[in-house]
Amino acid sequence: MDNYLKNHTESDINKRTYVSKGVEHDIRSISTTIAEIDSKPLWFHKQKLMQTATGYGSKLKTEYMLKFNNRMMRIYCHQYSNVGTLYIQQSNGKKIIIDL
Numbered sequence: 221m222d223n224y225l226k227n228h229t230e231s232d233i234n235k236r237t238y239v240s241k242g243v244e245h246d247i248r249s250i251s252t253t254i255a256e257i258d259s260k261p262l263w264f265h266k267q268k269l270m271q272t273a274t275g276y277g278s279k280l281k282t283e284y285m286l287k288f289n290n291r292m293m294r295i296y297c298h299q300y301s302n303v304g305t306l307y308i309q310q311s312n313g314k315k316i317i318i319d320l
Contacts, residue, residue, distance in 0.1 A: 239288060239318050256287040257295075276300050279309075286318065 239255045261283035264271060271280050276299050284295040286308055295318065298305045307315045 237286070237318065239286070239316065258285050258287075258292070259283050260285045260292075260294075282306065288316070 235257055236254050237257045239253050262281060265283045271277065278298050278300075280297045280299055282295045282297055285292045286295055287293075288308060293308045293310075295306055295308055298307065305317060306319070307317045309315050
């Protein structure tokens with residue numbers, strides 16, 4: 221990590237996150253990778269609006285995109301009460317939970 225810090229600016233470092241994936245209830249199958257993240261707000265983000273009237277929902281679009289498997293994917297949020305879970309959804313329907 222030291223070489224990475226020497227060769228990149230703070231802005232570059234802030235554009236990265238860790239993505240962990242694995243089989244549910246099997247800790248041995250978890251793998252973690254570093255992924256690039258970028259801000260790509262949608263029209264309602266730019267106007268400071270919410271996607272739903274309440275702000276709650278199961279597939280709320282965030283303003284962030286994540287490069288995963290060489291594709292930029294939208295980060296979604298499952299938001300109910302005061303707890304939200306961030307995830308990306310693959311084309312096969314599988315969800316990968318992420319932590320920013």
